Amino acid sequence: MAVSTTTDDITSLILDDHDWFRRQFARLDDITDPTELAKVWQPLADLLDVHARAEEEIFYPHLLRRGDDAEEETLDAIGDHNDIRDGVHEAARHPIGSEAWFEAVHKARMANSEHMAEEEDEGLADFRRNADPGLRAELGRRFAEFKRRHAGVRDLDVSDIDPQEYVEEIEAEIGTRPSDGSLRIGSLKDKD
Numbered sequence: 001m002a003v004s005t006t007t008d009d010i011t012s013l014i015l016d017d018h019d020w021f022r023r024q025f026a027r028l029d030d031i032t033d034p035t036e037l038a039k040v041w042q043p044l045a046d047l048l049d050v051h052a053r054a055e056e057e058i059f060y061p062h063l064l065r066r067g068d069d070a071e072e073e074t075l076d077a078i079g080d081h082n083d084i085r086d087g088v089h090e091a092a093r094h095p096i097g098s099e100a101w102f103e104a105v106h107k108a109r110m111a112n113s114e115h116m117a118e119e120e121d122e123g124l125a126d127f128r129r130n131a132d133p134g135l136r137a138e139l140g141r142r143f144a145e146f147k148r149r150h151a152g153v154r155d156l157d158v159s160d161i162d163p164q165e166y167v168e169e170i171e172a173e174i175g176t177r178p179s180d181g182s183l184r185i186g187s188l189k190d191k192d
């Protein structure tokens with residue numbers, strides 16, 4: 001099926017954020033002054049948190065309903081989001097520009113780079129193959145609205161979440177969780 005991606009398409013909006021993340025991490029390489037580092041880092045740290053939560057609220061619940069390999073992709077992604085959050089929140093505990101801060105930022109960057117590649121090649125690709133353009137656009141609008149609502153406000157709970165519990169909760173909502181409570185990898189397709 002030929003699908004033209006629109007600017008509303010959630011997979012396209014996620015890619016836009018990923019490109020922006022790469023650019024902002026690269027900008028940090030050229031800066032040593034803590035004030036200048038903060039100007040680049042703070043918006044980057046904020047959006048890393050908001051982006052992950054927006055995906056968890058809006059994208060992954062629908063990937064779980066439609067994807068071919070959605071359970072495994074989602075479990076991996078939530079675990080990765082936790083690793084990224086750990087780096088971002090560790091950085092917040094140190095003075096910007098200190099050795100410990102650079103280490104934490106590096107940890108967040110490595111976790112994020114690895115995660116984005118996987119998310120792009122697996123979850124996003126899976127969703128494009130299985131979700132119609134109308135849904136992709138609707139979710140894109142919700143994703144953009146979520147970002148607008150929380151941009152720079154720091155009003156979100158951005159603590160780590162348990163990947164298994166997250167998947168189980170959504171499966172319970174969809175109504176496909178087997179009575180023995182086990183995960184059924186790849187078995188949720190079209191169950192909404």
Ligand SMILES: [Fe+2]
Nearest residue numbers: 014051055119
């Ligand atoms: Fe992402």
Ligand SMILES: [Fe+2]
Nearest residue numbers: 052055077119
């Ligand atoms: Fe993600």
